[in-house]
Amino acid sequence: MDWNxxxxxxxxxxxxxxxxxxxxxxxxxxxxxxxxxxxxGSAAALLLTxxxxxxxxxxxxxxxxxxxxxxxxxxxxxxxxxxxLWPNADLPQNPKEIL
Amino acid sequence: xxxxxxxxLSGESTTPPLVEAQTDSFIVVGDSSNTQQLSTKKKSFGAVxxxxxxxxFLAEFGDKTQLSTLLMSAKxxxxxxxxxGSAAALITTxxxxxxxxxxxANRVAPKTIKTLAGVTLLLISITLFWDVAQF
Numbered sequence: 001m002d003w004n005x006x007x008x009x010x011x012x013x014x015x016x017x018x019x020x021x022x023x024x025x026x027x028x029x030x031x032x033x034x035x036x037x038x039x040x041g042s043a044a045a046l047l048l049t050x051x052x053x054x055x056x057x058x059x060x061x062x063x064x065x066x067x068x069x070x071x072x073x074x075x076x077x078x079x080x081x082x083x084x085l086w087p088n089a090d091l092p093q094n095p096k097e098i099l
Numbered sequence: 100x101x102x103x104x105x106x107x108l109s110g111e112s113t114t115p116p117l118v119e120a121q122t123d124s125f126i127v128v129g130d131s132s133n134t135q136q137l138s139t140k141k142k143s144f145g146a147v148x149x150x151x152x153x154x155x156f157l158a159e160f161g162d163k164t165q166l167s168t169l170l171m172s173a174k175x176x177x178x179x180x181x182x183x184g185s186a187a188a189l190i191t192t193x194x195x196x197x198x199x200x201x202x203x204a205n206r207v208a209p210k211t212i213k214t215l216a217g218v219t220l221l222l223i224s225i226t227l228f229w230d231v232a233q234f
Contacts, residue, residue, distance in 0.1 A: 002180040009171055009184025016164055017192040021223045022155045026196030028216035028223075031204040033147045039197040041151030046189035049159045053168035054182040066161030067231050073157035074227035077220050080150060084217035 013050075022046060025077070032084065158227060164189070 017023060022042065030038040159165060168185045172178035204212055 001183075002175065002177040005171075005175055005177060006180040006184040006187075009168070009181045010188045012167065012171075013164055013185045013188035014191060016167065017189060018195075020164075020192075021226065022159055023192050023196040024219055025155060025158070025223055026151075026193050027200040027203070028219040029147070029151055030197040030200030031207075031212045031216050032209070034144055035197045035201050037144045037147035038151050038200070039193055041148040042155050042193040042196070043190045045152045045154075045156035046159060046193060047186050048156055049162070049165045050168045050182060050185040050189060052160075053165040053185070054172045054178045064160065069157050069160045070227050071231045073154055073160075074224045074231065076150070076154040076157065077224035077227065080154065081217045081220035081224060084213050084220065 029080070158223070 022045075026038055026042045029042075164185070168181055172181040175181060203215075207215070
């Protein structure tokens with residue numbers, strides 16, 4: 001285990017991701033949802049992308065076209081945004097109606 | 100605790116109504132908080148985990164962090180050091196993000212926070228569409 005390299009990677013990735021879109025998404029999603037689910041979902045997704053970066057490396061972008069993947073992600077975020085902004089969308093004011 | 104104190108504080112004649120009132124209020128408080136917790140958990144855990152996982156996974160796929168992880172692991176002889184460093188950093192940033200989100204949720208009105216969160220997600224969506232168009 002190369003601890004020096006581990007530390008350098010940590011600092012690089014940490015600074016690059018600070019305030020980046022996935023962290024903003026985590027802030028936005030956790031403010032109106034179960035924070036544990038958002039944390040686990042976000043951490044699992046980020047772990048998988050970096051695992052793919054290490055294991056599949058140069059092959060990964062060829063397996064899945066990045067442009068298409070990003071377009072799907074954009075649609076996904078748009079759906080989440082619309083669900084939050086839609087008037088009277090499941091506001092947590094009357095939780096008994098959901099049950 | 101209450102059961103120990105009650106008999107000494109209130110005589111034998113007033114014990115039944117006091118106990119009744121106490122148990123009543125206890126049940127009501129416990130019940131409402133329980134159903135609320137249950138409903139939010141039932142409603143969201145799987146759905147929230149799934150939607151968070153897929154949107155963030157797809158958004159980060161082929162992004163600069165994944166590319167730099169790839170470059171660093173390709174250049175170095177120990178790709179697992181790179182993976183562990185990157186993984187620890189990403190877990191830390193998501194934890195910070197979630198903590199900040201909770202901090203905000205406790206200070207801003209639910210309706211306002213919903214609007215802010217919706218606008219933020221909409222902006223992320225627009226920047227992703229912009230990335231796609233720029234290719």
